[in-house]
Each structure stands twice: as structure tokens, then as C-alpha cells.
Amino acid sequence: MEYHTERLILRPWQECDREPFAALNANPEVMRYFLNPLTREESDKMAGVIKQKMALHGWGLWAVEEKSSGAFTGFVGLNIPSYELPFSPVIEIGWRLDKPYWGKGYAPEAARKALAIGFEQYGIDEIVAFTALENIPSQRVMEKIGMMRCEEFDHPLVPQNHPLQRHILYRIARVSLKELAAMPDKKTA
């Protein structure tokens, strides 16, 4: 199943995505808020896991294609973290785009669609996002799509005292405050 936004297509992964995905995963600038860039093998393994999870749930971390060029730009979508977090169990929204596609509002555009799919099509009640405290670009995306800044926590997979250890959690609920405010009975209550 693929989904369209104004400028992007969120679609299942194709074999030909592996090469541009490996290139962006090997780029230290794209991966500066992660512990390490990925090797080709690690990148292919990640693409395989993403594909498997999408086959299982119907939703997942979609490959994001730019309509104007047909290029694979990276991924945006929903995921169940494979490790325990202080606020588990959760469904997270995440994004990773290659550098040429940054700064165009692509991540928020695709993320709004991913939230709508999760909430409206799959009935998910709440979606979270988290990132290293230093990752301001990612937090900007969380804010642009209406997520609420919540607590800081130490990421369990990042070594103690590492500069990327401290993370920030954002949340958004299906019944968002905006929707509640729009309900006549709540307005007068």
C-alpha cells in the first residue's frame, strides 16, 4: 500500500532502495546523532528488518520517494522499538532523510501522513518520538507535527556519559487537544 502527500510518496521498500539507503547510512553527517554510521551490511540488515515489520503490521517505516524526481530520499514512519525503554510499550514515529532533501519540510510532510495513517487507519491511541537532546532538527519536526515535549531520559543503548545519552521524549494522542476543543460538548463543559 502506498500513500501520497503533495510532494512525496510513502511506499513499501524496493530492492533498489538498498543502495541509496546504504549511502545515507554511511554518511557521518546524516548519522551525527547516532553512535556510528552503518556499514553496507548493517544498512541492508536494517532495510530487511523494516520490510519484515511492515509485512507484519501493514504500517512501518515507509520508504519516502520524491515525486518530482522519483528518488528514494530515506524513511519516515511508525515503528515498535525492539528494546525496552523507560516508557515501553510504545509505537514511535521516526525519520531519516538523505542530506540533499533536508530543509524542504519533507520530514514533517511525510510524518503528518504517517500520524494520520496510524491514528485513522490503524486506530493507534498514542504515538511517541524521541531523539538525542542535541538533535534540534529532529525536535523541530516533532514540534511542527504537533507533538508535545515530555520528559528527558537516558537512552538505554547509549553508553553512560556519552554526549548522545540524554534523550527527549515527545508524545501525541489520537484524541489530540485540538480535536477535543472542536467537540461542542467539550467547548461548553
Ligand SMILES: CC(C)(COP(=O)(O)OP(=O)(O)OC[C@H]1O[C@@H](n2cnc3c(N)ncnc32)[C@H](O)[C@@H]1OP(=O)(O)O)[C@@H](O)C(=O)NCCC(=O)NCCS
Ligand atoms: C531530522 C530530519 C529528518 C529533518 O528533516 P527535514 O525534512 O529537513 O525537516 P524540515 O525541513 O522541517 O527541517 C527541520 C529542521 O532541520 C534543520 N535543518 C533544515 N535544513 C537543514 C540543513 N540543510 N542542515 C542542517 N539542519 C537543517 C532546521 O533546524 C529545521 O528546523 P526549522 O525549519 O525550524 O529551521 C533530517 O534532518 C534528517 O534526516 N536528519 C538525519 C537523521 C536524523 O537525525 N533522524 C532523526 C533521528 S531521531
